[in-house]
Amino acid sequence: MEHINNYINEHKDRFINELIELLKIPSISADPAYKADVLNCAEAVAKAMKDAGADNIEICETAGYPIVYCEKIIDKNMPTVLVYGHYDVQPADPLELWTSGPFDPVIKKTDIHPEGAIFARGSCDDKGQFYMHVKAFELMMKTDSLPCNVKFMIEGEEEVGSDNLGAFVKENKERLKCDTILISDTGIIANDTPSITTGLKGLSYLEVEVTGPNRDLHSGLYGGAVANPINILCEMIAKMKDKNNHIIIPGFYDNVLELSQKERADIARAPFSLDRYKSALDLSDIHGEEGYSTMERTGIRPTLDVNGIWGGYTGEGAKTVIPSKAFAKISMRLVPNQSDEEITEKFTEFFESIAPKSVKVKVMPHHGGEPYVSPTDMPAYQAASKAMEKTYGKIPVPVRSGGSIPIVALFEAELGVKSILMGFGLDSDAIHSPNEHYGIFNYLKGIETIPHFYANYAKALNAKQ
Ligand code: BES
Ligand code: MN
Ligand code: MN
Numbered sequence: 472m473e474h475i476n477n478y479i480n481e482h483k484d485r486f487i488n489e490l491i492e493l494l495k496i497p498s499i500s501a502d503p504a505y506k507a508d509v510l511n512c513a514e515a516v517a518k519a520m521k522d523a524g525a526d527n528i529e530i531c532e533t534a535g536y537p538i539v540y541c542e543k544i545i546d547k548n549m550p551t552v553l554v555y556g557h558y559d560v561q562p563a564d565p566l567e568l569w570t571s572g573p574f575d576p577v578i579k580k581t582d583i584h585p586e587g588a589i590f591a592r593g594s595c596d597d598k599g600q601f602y603m604h605v606k607a608f609e610l611m612m613k614t615d616s617l618p619c620n621v622k623f624m625i626e627g628e629e630e631v632g633s634d635n636l637g638a639f640v641k642e643n644k645e646r647l648k649c650d651t652i653l654i655s656d657t658g659i660i661a662n663d664t665p666s667i668t669t670g671l672k673g674l675s676y677l678e679v680e681v682t683g684p685n686r687d688l689h690s691g692l693y694g695g696a697v698a699n700p701i702n703i704l705c706e707m708i709a710k711m712k713d714k715n716n717h718i719i720i721p722g723f724y725d726n727v728l729e730l731s732q733k734e735r736a737d738i739a740r741a742p743f744s745l746d747r748y749k750s751a752l753d754l755s756d757i758h759g760e761e762g763y764s765t766m767e768r769t770g771i772r773p774t775l776d777v778n779g780i781w782g783g784y785t786g787e788g789a790k791t792v793i794p795s796k797a798f799a800k801i802s803m804r805l806v807p808n809q810s811d812e813e814i815t816e817k818f819t820e821f822f823e824s825i826a827p828k829s830v831k832v833k834v835m836p837h838h839g840g841e842p843y844v845s846p847t848d849m850p851a852y853q854a855a856s857k858a859m860e861k862t863y864g865k866i867p868v869p870v871r872s873g874g875s876i877p878i879v880a881l882f883e884a885e886l887g888v889k890s891i892l893m894g895f896g897l898d899s900d901a902i903h904s905p906n907e908h909y910g911i912f913n914y915l916k917g918i919e920t921i922p923h924f925y926a927n928y929a930k931a932l933n934a935k936q
Contacts, residue, residue: 472861474614475922483915486606487578487589489519490914493558493598494576494591500536500559500631509627512558513537516605516625523605524612525623533635536627540646543612544620550932551620552925553649554608555878555890556601556656557629560593561903568905583662583899584910594909596902600655600894601625603914607921616922618929622649626878629656632676632838633878640878640885650932651851652882653924655917657872657894662912664742665863667855668892670770670871671879673805673842675814676778679704679822680833681797687783688793698829700797701782707832708799710825711775715761718775718803720821726808730771738766741868751899770871773814774804800837804873811839840877843890850931851891858923859893862916893924 479486498512499505516539517528525541536559544551563573571577576591589599604623611617624647626636640647657668683700684693713719730738743766749757759768768774782797784790803814819834826832845852847869859867872892879890895917901907 478610490602491576497574498559499562500628509536516558519605523609535635539625542622549619551649553622553652554604555654556625557597558625559627559630561630563592586912588908588910590908595896595900597656599909603917606918636878652890654890654892655894657892658896665859665867666870667867668872669869670844672875674840674875675803675811676837678800678835682831687795690791690793699793703830704797720817722817728808769873773806777801805842807842841880843879854924854927855891855893857927858920861923862920
């Protein structure tokens, strides 16, 4: 397998420069002002696939942003790997907190990334990570070492809930037929501690609106005599958890799968330093559900968080006012056996039941998604584990993530195929935050590891046939 490192050494500068060009495109799916950029980005991805040697490249229109599909079928009887990723990115704000422009990629050294990291929105989530697959594919094509069939599906709406991908998958089951799905859109524990994500959380995301009086009022003339919707909303949010940070929406935990002592012991074996965790976030203490460790809170326990809250006067100076309305965006992260629909319903019922008569409330569901778990005894996991063991010199640790990629559960339901989440980012890479970055080490390590995955996987499946 010497050809892998030789090819990377010869071409790494170009690999980095190509990613930098892709990162210059502000493909923000959430903001309609960037529509042309998102569409340009799809074109750029299609061109990159063509240059890498893919066939049947198509920019597939959807009701939203297009999906870039392509493939390389070397032999219909061989196994097929489907690669999924997303070319859209999160909005870049707050812009003033970036030390360089979010779409002017620059390489800077950090303590964690002494070889340098590319700073740009989307560098880690997910352009830098799906592009590793494009370059690993190029490597296998150019060195005549692609051992099985490969299909690529790179979408442009992941950061806004993949609303149109479900329909695409349902309509293209034959085209998407595969033996495993390979995704790099998650992370590892540290650059000297590889890990593979074995679970993703589901998501129920909703917006609430509390209405008091029919107009904003003078807070002296009316204050104390009518409901202030912001005060009421805060009280209602405070009623969602008890003093142990246990969520008290009736039935919220009904279907939660409790883990066995053995499974909890496995989680506790993954390397984790609470001191480092706190200092990385400038926290003097952590906060969470009583009775569970930090890894358990993020990995296996469902959570509820307010993502945004607004209403009333927030401009310069003071304005004495009782607002007519208050709003909040609330998300709940779900674990196996909970469903988005079930939890959204339970939340709505509870929220309406605790609203005093002095206000009116509305609950509006946004996007959601189901949780996912992947077993460690399937051939694709073993292939990924052996690939990382080869390139990192250590067996990767299985870890359940607190993040969500809702389409992964849908792939399983519609295609009957499990996904393998072999990501290379770090939690400190600041995805969705100002100064997102992706280590050059991580990028090149990913390109190096992926061909090993293909070789291991093809070998394991061919042996079975
Ligand atoms: N790549 C992330 C999810 C992720 C990151 C999972 C790190 C595990 C580790 C993805 O792009 C994302 O941001 N997902 C959203 C959900 C989506 C519906 C907007 C999330 O988790 O908030
Ligand atoms: Mn992502
Ligand atoms: Mn994301």
